[in-house]
Amino acid sequence: MPDHRSYQDPFYGWTTPKAISLCVQTLKECSALPFEVIQKMIALSETQILNEQTSTSMLDILWKIAKKYSISIDQVMLIFNGFVHVLRLALKPPAAFLKPDIFKDDLRDLKFSEQIIGEFHNILFGTKRDQLYLAIQERDRPRLPSLQTFDWNLDVTLTTASLSRCIEPLLLFQFRTSDNRNLTFEVSIKKFNELRYKTALILKEMEDVDGKQALKLLET
Amino acid sequence: MTTSNQQLVDLDWKFAINVASSESDANTGAARLYLKLTTTSNNGTNRTDIPLSVTLEQFYALVHQLEKAKLEMDVYA
Numbered sequence: 637m638p639d640h641r642s643y644q645d646p647f648y649g650w651t652t653p654k655a656i657s658l659c660v661q662t663l664k665e666c667s668a669l670p671f672e673v674i675q676k677m678i679a680l681s682e683t684q685i686l687n688e689q690t691s692t693s694m695l696d697i698l699w700k701i702a703k704k705y706s707i708s709i710d711q712v713m714l715i716f717n718g719f720v721h722v723l724r725l726a727l728k729p730p731a732a733f734l735k736p737d738i739f740k741d742d743l744r745d746l747k748f749s750e751q752i753i754g755e756f757h758n759i760l761f762g763t764k765r766d767q768l769y770l771a772i773q774e775r776d777r778p779r780l781p782s783l784q785t786f787d788w789n790l791d792v793t794l795t796t797a798s799l800s801r802c803i804e805p806l807l808l809f810q811f812r813t814s815d816n817r818n819l820t821f822e823v824s825i826k827k828f829n830e831l832r833y834k835t836a837l838i839l840k841e842m843e844d845v846d847g848k849q850a851l852k853l854l855e856t
Numbered sequence: 857m858t859t860s861n862q863q864l865v866d867l868d869w870k871f872a873i874n875v876a877s878s879e880s881d882a883n884t885g886a887a888r889l890y891l892k893l894t895t896t897s898n899n900g901t902n903r904t905d906i907p908l909s910v911t912l913e914q915f916y917a918l919v920h921q922l923e924k925a926k927l928e929m930d931v932y933a
Contacts, residue, residue: 787879791872791888806872806890 646742647734648725659718660747662711669705671751674715677701678755681719682764685727686771722746726760727772736761781815862895862904889915 648656663669680697683689698716702709722743726734736757743753760768791806807828811819823831845851870890874883893906910918 788877789874789883790876791874793870793872796870797868805875806870 640738640741644733644738646745647729647739648722648742648746652746653721653725655714655721656718656746658714659721662714662718663749663752666705666707666711666715669707673701673705674752675755677712677716678719678752678759681716681723682759682768684720685723686764686767687775722756723759723768724772726756727768731765731769734760781813781817783811784814785812786810787812861897863898864893865896865903866892866894868892868894887912 663674677698680694684694698712699709701707702712726739739760740753740757743756748756787810789808789810791808793802793804793806796802805825807823807825809819809821809823811817813819868891872888872890874886874888877883889910889912891908891910893908894903895906896903
């Protein structure tokens with residue numbers, strides 16, 4: 637088996653990112669820090685990515701760590717920042733690309749201790765793996781508002797101000813988007829049939845795109 | 857009640873019966889009135905359309921208020 641370094645770039649890029657090298661350096665300086673605290677900070681960086689706690693409560697926890705073990709808050713922040721960076725960079729390549737041993741080897745190249753490498757491995761390939769990837773995919777990119785609900789109402793117009801006895805169908809759509817906009821509009825029967833045709837066309841095109849070889853994910 | 861510079865110019869209406877809906881079938885057969893009030897500002901520019909949709913009950917309440925206003929106006933006209 638050829639060494640993975642010959643065909644796959646390390647997940648953190650071609651050179652060690654400054655945040656990570658500072659983190660490793662600070663960890664050496666604070667070698668008195670017990671491993672449980674480091675474990676706690678790695679778990680905290682996972683919640684940071686999943687956005688499960690507010691930033692003020694996380695800052696409180698970091699301050700408490702700094703006070704309890706008498707290190708400056710700057711050093712705590714450097715270590716925490718480095719951990720979050722490692723996780724974010726590890727989540728960047730597609731999920732199937734970064735295999736566990738390659739991940740661990742890359743972390744060894746970054747000069748993290750074996751215990752920390754074990755922790756990172758447990759987080760990235762642990763129970764919350766899908767949630768982490770989903771969080772990065774869905775939240776951390778610029779998006780337009782999306783459609784939340786779509787309601788329709790089919791009425792039959794009996795009389796209007798200008799016509800009596802005009803039995804005509806009346807189709808109303810109501811779109812509710814994720815930015816709280818409520819769009820209500822009428823749809824003529826002709827436009828409705830065009831909409832049906834275009835939806836069927838989109839579905840067919842999506843199936844065709846799925847079948848194309850070039851867009852399939854390549855596994856190493 | 858605030859007075860704005862808009863004056864009512866036209867009131868268009870449409871009377872319809874619900875036949876189907878994306879929500880449950882509880883509403884089928886219910887009658888509704890679709891109103892469109894057209895207002896314009898004092899100097900004739902700036903026409904605005906106000907679309908409304910009222911159920912029969914709400915429409916009867918509206919008519920009741922308008923008839924009350926009409927009676928008062930007839931006393932002083």
